[in-house]
Amino acid sequence: MAGKQVIDVTTNRRHLEGLGTTGIGVGLVICVVxxxxxxIMNSVAGDGGHSEDHGDHSAATHEAGETHTDGHDKDAGHTDGHDGGEGAGGHGGGHGGHGYIDQYHWLHSYLMNFCYFTGIALAALFFVLLHHxxxxxxSTVVRRLAEGVAANIILMGLLSIPLLLWGDHVWLWLVEGAAEHDALLxxxxxxxxxxAWVVFTVAVFGIWSALVLVYRHFSIRQDVDGDVKHTHVLQKIAPPAMIFFALSITFFAxxxxxxxxxxxxxxxxxxxFFGGSLMAFMAFLTILCVILQKQGLLSTAITNDHYHDMGKLMFAFMVFWTYCAFSQYMLIWYGNIPEETGWFLLRQGGEQSIIPFTSDPTGWITFSLLFFVxxxxxxxxxILSxxxxxxxxALSVGAGWILFIHWVDMYYLVMPHVRSEHAITEQILIDVAFFLGIGGLFVAGTVFWLRQASLIAEKDPRLTESLAFENV
Amino acid sequence: MTTSWTEEPLPHNTYEDPTHRPPLVTGGHTNHSITERVCSIVENPPTKAWYVAFAISFSVLGLLGLMIGYLVITGTGVWGVNNPVGWGYAIINFVFWVGIGHAGTLISAILFLCRQKWRTGINRAAEAMTIFAVICAGTFPGIHVGRAWFAYWMFPLPNQMEMWPNFRSPLLWDVFAVSTYFTISLLFWYMGMIPDLATLRDRAKHPLRRFAYGLLSIGWSGSNRQWHVYERAYLILAALATPLVLSVHSVVSFDFAVAQLPGWHTTILPPYFVAGAIFSGFAMVVTLLVPCRHYFNLKDIITMRHLENMNKVIMLTGMIVGYAYATEFFIAWYGGNKTETFAFINRAFGPYGWSYWIMVSCNVISPQIFWFKKARTNLVIMFIVSIFVNIGMWFERFVIVISSLANDFLPSSWGYYRPTMIDVGTFVGSFGLFFTLFLLFCRFLPFIAMAEVKATMSEQRHAAHRDGHDGTGAPAHGSDQSAKPAGAAV
Structure with missing residues (x-):
């Protein structure tokens, strides 16, 4: 088979220039939308008298058992296998029978989208570390793009501040005195x-940001001096950084x-969480590459052979996620121990029939099954072919679906804790609103980092190899 | 050729130069010299060392025969299993051998899909090792059933007694998982060997040899059309084998994880077992290849770079296993379940604490020496670490099986497991089976995937040629040119 023609990267447009401003503008507009x-969602549903519902969160928590008089309490109270007033039950108590667009729901929505984008940025950092x-x-041709996405960790660190401030509306164990009535807590x-949680958050976001900046710094410096030494330095840091990454993302989750x-x-x-995030990042990177190439950037540098590999990794981690999700579900289902099954019962509408559409008024069983499909x-x-x-x-379509379904994954992880008793589609726009809000900032952030340097690692010693890469 | 297995001519091809990929075959080989070198192992009469090794292995295999014979005649009472520890050495050995049987197919299938060209030097021997390890593994459940002559009942065969295995039991899933894996691994191994078997056939002088290799190479002529079909089939088999590599040890982990027993029931067990299997499998490959490459004069083909890469994989998977140990410990505490917490503290500080610390020092601590390149490229150190890992991984299964069973929920039912000499003899004997098969493989089948190694060499030449035109030149490391995996597939 004949070798591929040598690609001259200097014939490619490699700087965002004016497009950078447009990109940031688009991102900010999405955020404003x-x-x-x-x-709007707040003013429409905000008349439910939510504000007086939880002036005193801890009081609401204790009342959880009683306030659930609408017939749903069985599910919520059952989930954690203990008395009402904890876990999901505690939040249920907060919003009683009123419209539930309140700060619980707001912050859960925020958290879900925060984890979605933090996961993608972290996976980008993983991709850069793994490369070295x-x-x-x-992967040399797309590494600079990954570095740009990873740099959003700094943004996500700033976006963690609302959670640090109002976390007690999300995590029951943060509520003052919650542990007094709960031996497990x-x-x-x-x-x-x-x-511990605040220190952890500050520390990991700090170290992740430092890692990203170090990797970007040496990578960009190499664009100027072309010194192979930088590659050696980054390769030296990669193994300990990877160990830190594995532990930190675990405890983050x-x-x-x-x-x-x-x-x-x-x-x-x-x-x-890691597997799903990496899958989503590969999809994000694919779409980023397609958009840049549509704008005439990196037009010959990124070839179908690179897309093929990105697609393979996306596919591999999709399967890996499924494997882990199956391991988790099957083992908990088979063991059938109450302290473990509660988490899944919450996502299956309690003790109702698991046959879809038969007795599923809230839609959660159907949702869970469709989610798996x-x-x-x-x-x-x-994307098998x-x-x-x-x-x-074709790959962008697959990548778009992957990004969507990973969002659904975050919904599946977070939302049942605040609204398992409500119809799945009820007020879903608020989740979309936060997706647009954080997502717009994420896009603007990505463009912000990308426009500061060339879109490709210009003088990376492995660039020639990467450009000549053939996937056969 | 150096005089001792511990020595390595310098400079070897483990240097790091990001501008050039080091060569995977050193020593200025041509296609012909590769064929000569590999075929000579099979064609020349065996050395004295081979006879001695074979005599020892075969004797140990005899021990296995004796132990199994005694067991079958007498019953499983000759083992140390009893209440509360009903699973003893047999299950430990089964999991141990199945784990070792993961490296070969991982190297040949997953590394193939990942376009890792360095697999070509080691895949054949690793796959052979895989097959033999799975054979050893399969022995143990077969004899553990008590009445070994009814072992075929494990398969859901229709029979007049309407006896069916329990489909809800992971032990039955094991039967399917391991037998499927064995079948595919065997097919994959055999298919990969066909071109090399044809080479042996064409070179054979004795009519019997020609007939035997001719039969095995099923009419391979090396035509373009045959290669085309062959490579397609190889890719498809690799894609089919990949999920199997992961599924086998996942199903083995289900044997434990579906139970409610503290220390067994945890959701990370499937990927943790798979990582452990790759860990132990690679260690066994290093254990076997370090001496083999010396005695069969293959240091140019199984180079130091191959060994260094394997050591890196050992280090990585060792740390994944360490991550799993740590997570299990953390969640045992975090979960707040007192028996679960107890099970883990008991593992480390209870009556079997010694085995836990053997496991941790061998699996987590000993591979840490591979942080140093000097250690990664030192034959003595890597051989010792690979032995440590083999020991550690056996003890990992010992810790999981024994400590959880011996001290479960009710202190009144606790006990202490002691293996008998028959247990130990059977385990030692299984090494006899393994090494006998491996030595026969060395003697009669091509030890290296010659055709694949030659393909990487031609890429190497092509890349060197292109570099020459680029004016960049190759680094001054011996006479070898660099190989870039890209751009020159054959």
């Missing part, structure tokens, strides 16, 4: 306490997602 939508750890060749206090039901636990949870079967058949992975249009 999200904020406006959120405000494995001394990879093919008491026993977990060394981990689940405000100080434990703190931010798993502890939404502070009684529930699953050892695979961190791995699951949409997270595995749809993308499996969609190499022809799809080698076609920009």
């Amino acid at each position: 999200g904020i406006i939508l959120a405000l 750890l494995a001394k990879a060749g093919w 008491k026993s977990k206090e060394p981990f689940l306490n405000k100080t 434990f703190y931010y997602l798993m502890s939404l039901d502070a009684h529930w636990f699953s050892t695979i949870f961190g791995v699951l 949409g997270h595995f079967f749809v993308p499996f058949f969609c 190499r022809h799809v992975k080698r076609s920009k249009t």
Whole structure:
């Protein structure tokens, strides 16, 4: 087979220039649209008298058992296998029978989208670390883009501030005195306490940001001096950074997602969050590459062979996520231990029939089943073929679906804790509003970082290899 | 050729130069010299060392025969299993061998899909090792059933007694998972060997050899059309084998994880078992290849770079296993379940604490030496670490099986498990089976995937040629040119 023609990267447009301003503008407009939508949603549903419902959160928490008189309390109280007033039950108490667009729902919505984008930025950091750890060749042409996405960790760190301020509306264990009435929370206090959580958040976002800046710094410096030494330095940092990454993303998932039901636990949870995020990042990167190439940037540098590999990784981590999700579900279902099954019962509408559409007034069982189909079967058949992975249009469709279904995954992880008793579609616009709000900032942030340097690692010693890469 | 297995000519091809990929075959080989070198192992009469090794292995295999014979005649009472520890050495050995049987197909299938060209030097021997390890593994459930002559009942065969296995039991899933894996691995191994078997056939002088290799190479002529079909089939088999590599040990982990027993029931077990399997499998590959490459004069084909890469994989998977240990410990506390917390503290500080610390020091601590390149490229150190990992991974299964069973929910039912000499003899004997099969493989089948190694060499030449035109030149590391994996597939 004949070797590919040598590609001269200097014939490509490699700087965003004017497009950068447009990109940031688009991102900010999306963000504003999200904020406006959120405000509209608030004024439409805000008359439910929510403000007086939870002037005193801890009081509401204690009342949880009693306030659930609308027939749904069985589900919520049952979930954690303990008395009402904890976990999901506690939040249920807060909003009683009124319209429930309140700060619980707002902050859960925020948290879900925060985790969605933080996960993507973290996976981008992972991609950069892995590139250096494995001394990879093919990914050199897209590494600068990944570095740009990863730099959004700094933005996500800033966006964690609202959660740090009002976290007690989201995580019950943050509520003052919650552990007094809950032996389990008491026993977990060394981990689940405000100080540890704040210190953890500040520390990991700080170190992640530092890592991103270091990797970008040396990468961009190499554009100027072309010194191979920079590659060696980054390869040296990669192994310890990777160890830190593995531990930090695990505990991030434990703190931010798993502890939404502070009684529930699953050892695979961190791995699951990582797998889904990496899958979503590969989709994000694919779409980013397609958009840039549509704008005439990097037009010959990124070839179908690179798309093929990005598609393969997207597919691989989609399957990996499914594997981990199956491990988690199957083992908990088979073991059938109350302290574990509650988390899933919450997502299956309590003790109702698991046959879809039969007795599913809220839609949660149907949702869970469709979610599994949409997270595995749809993308499996969609991007299995190499022809799809080698076609920009087809792969973008698959990538778009992957990004959507990962969002649904975050919905699945977060939302049942605030609205498992409500119809799945009720007030979903608020979640979309936050998606647009944070997503717009994320896009603007990505463009902000990308426009500061060339879109490709100009003088990377492995660039030639990457440009000549053929996926056969 | 160096005089001792511990010595390595310098400079070897492990240097790091981001502008050039180091060569995967050193020593200035041509296609012909590769064929000569690899075929000579099979064609020349065996050395004394081979006879000695074979005699020892075969004797140990005899021990296995004796132990199994005694067991079948007498019953499983000859083992140390009893209440409360009903799963003893047999299950530990089963999981141990199945784990080892993961590296080969991982190297040949997953690394193939990842376009990792360095797999070509080691895949054949690793796959052979995989097959033999799975054979060893399969022995143990077969004899653990008590009445071994009814072992075929594990398969859902229709029979007049309407006896069916329990489909809800992961032990039955194991039967399917392991037998499927074995079948595909065997097919994959055999298919990969066909072109090389044809080479042996064409070179054979004795009519019997020609007949045997001719039969096995099923009419391979090396035509363009055959290669085309062959490579397609190889890719498809690789894609089918990949999920199997992951599924087998996942299903093995279900044996434990579906139970409610503290220490067994945890959701990370499937990926953790898979990582552990790859870990132990790679360690066994290093254990076997370090001496083999010396005795069969293959240091130019199984180069130091191959070994260094394997050591990196050992280090990585060792740390994944360490991550799983740590997560399990954390969640055992975090979950707040007192028996679960107890199970883990008991593992580390209870009556079997010694085995836990053997496991941790061998699996988590010993591979840490590979942070140093000097250690990664030192044959003695890597051999010792690979032995440590083999020991550690056996003890990991010991810790999981024994400590959880011996001290479960009710202190009144606790016990202490002691293996008998028959247990130990059976385990030692299984190494006899393994090494006997492996030595026969070395003797009669091509140890290296010659055709694949030659393909990487031609890429290497092509890349060197292109670099020459670019004016960049190759680094001054011996006479070898760099190989870039890209751009020159054959």
